[in-house]
Amino acid sequence: MKAARVTSWGSPPEYITVPDLPAPSPSQLQLKVLAVGIPRVVRGRAARKHPSAFGASLPFDPSIDGVGLDEATNDRYFITASSEPLLAERVNVDRSQLVKLDAAADAVTVAALANPTASSWLALRRRAIGGCQGRTVAILGATSASGRAAVSVARALGASRVVGLARSEESLAAVEGLDEHVVLADPFVLPSSVGPIDIVLDYVGGPVAIDLLQAAVIRPGENLQYIQVGGLAGYENHTLPARLINRKPILIMGSGLGSVSTEEIEREGPGLVAMISQMKAPFEVVTAPLADAQSVWESKEVGDKRLVLVP
Template sequence: MNGARVTSWDKPPLAVFLPEPPSPSPTQLQLKVLATSVTRVVRSRASGKHATSFDAAFPYDPSVDGVGMDAATGDLYFITQLAAQLFAECTNVEKRHLVKLDPGTDPVKVAALAHPVSCSWMTLRCRVFGGCQGRTVVIIGATSASGRAAALVARSMGAARIVGLSRNEATLATVEGLDDRVVLQEPFALPPSVGPVHVILDYVGHGPAAVGILQSARCEYGENVQYVQVGNIAQRGPHLFQLLPMALINQRPICILGTGTGCFTAEDWRTELPEIMKMISRMETPFPVFTAPLSQVASVWECEDALTKRLVLIPNA
């Protein structure tokens, strides 16, 4: 069968021919892979820079999650993170790592939205103390795919006010679901008009910006300002803990959280993933998507569409 594998950390994945998977065990389903998304995590894994790829051997499959179909029944399933190798036409997956999707679900939409929606959903449901109902949520990196999804997720969870931050004023104006927009520029600070802040979702990971925002964020009496490091788009410069004045966390009610894989239990995912899939089925895709056959992965990996839109690979195209 057709597939794709990484054979060098400094080159895109290459189309390869793979053996058919063996017959599934009683605890598995054999699925036809319909769509798998190339997120920042997938790209990081493909370049050997993600923790999950540090000890990987070539040839290597950098895929993370996707959508498959049981050919025997026609049932569609979301395949959870790192449950199977999805740069292939067909794969065996343990049943406990599958979420059944409603008939008629768009596989490309689910593949494109699963990661960005789950990032903010899991953070606001399972990491942020007290959730975001009736609170003000600030999104650093609101123009990213995950930032755009976060605005819609926070709104669905009852956030009272959603403020988006980005360096690009024109692009920020296109983000839906925001109550206010702040252009990031030095010196980094939130304007007083934002009012009291309860939750900060940081998808950029730029230390100076994070410190400036924490120093200027207004606190509501009796409430923490919960800063959550969700992403690291910047991937450069000093990080928050290299710059954060110790006096700041002693003088202000700041709570600093992360959202790595160790922050959520298997039960968290089992509980939330069906609801995440329902959210995805209802929402409009808040960013452009570019689809391509998996067989063309090497040629499309670095093309303009793949780098400016969410790339979704179709193994059976």
């Protein structure tokens, strides 16, 4: 069987021959892999820069989820966050990690959207207290892939207003579905037109997040829920002024594996997949054969686009 594996940390996966799979156990299905998304976390795992890969050994498959086909029934499934190697022609997957796709769902789109969309879906469904129905959600880093997907998620979950914040005015203007655009500048200014903010989804981190919390207007009698999702700015820590949380009602939380349990992620799988099956990709998606993984991994043609490998 052919597969793509990292054979040297920091290098793209190589297309190699691996042993054929054994017969699936009674709790498993053997699927033909149709599409595997390559989001930032997969690239981090391939470089051994993501915590989930720190204890891994070579050769290593950095994939986390994908789409597969049961050739016996012709049913297609989204394969949720899995320890099974998906950058291969076939995979044995526990049935508990599978979500059946609708007939109309596009495998490549689902594979491309799953990871960036899951971050905001889990944050708003499992971390935001009371959800976001009728609330104003501010997305810090709205021009990132996950930030763009978060706009659609917030809308689908009933947010009354969605505010996008990012540094590029041009890129921000191209994000669909925003009620308000706020360009991050120094000094930071939050326009009064934004009004009270209920939930902040932060994909950036660092000083700008603190600036936003300091400037945000909070509804009387309510808490501002700040949810740290990503750290695109590269800051390891927040410098949080004590006076800020003393004088403003702010709830600070994170969203990710650990703060969201594996059981919660599994329970949210069907709803997440149902949504992304109907979403239009808010960013450009590039597909390539699994055999070309090594050459396209860092290619200029892919650049900032979302790569999906197709065995």
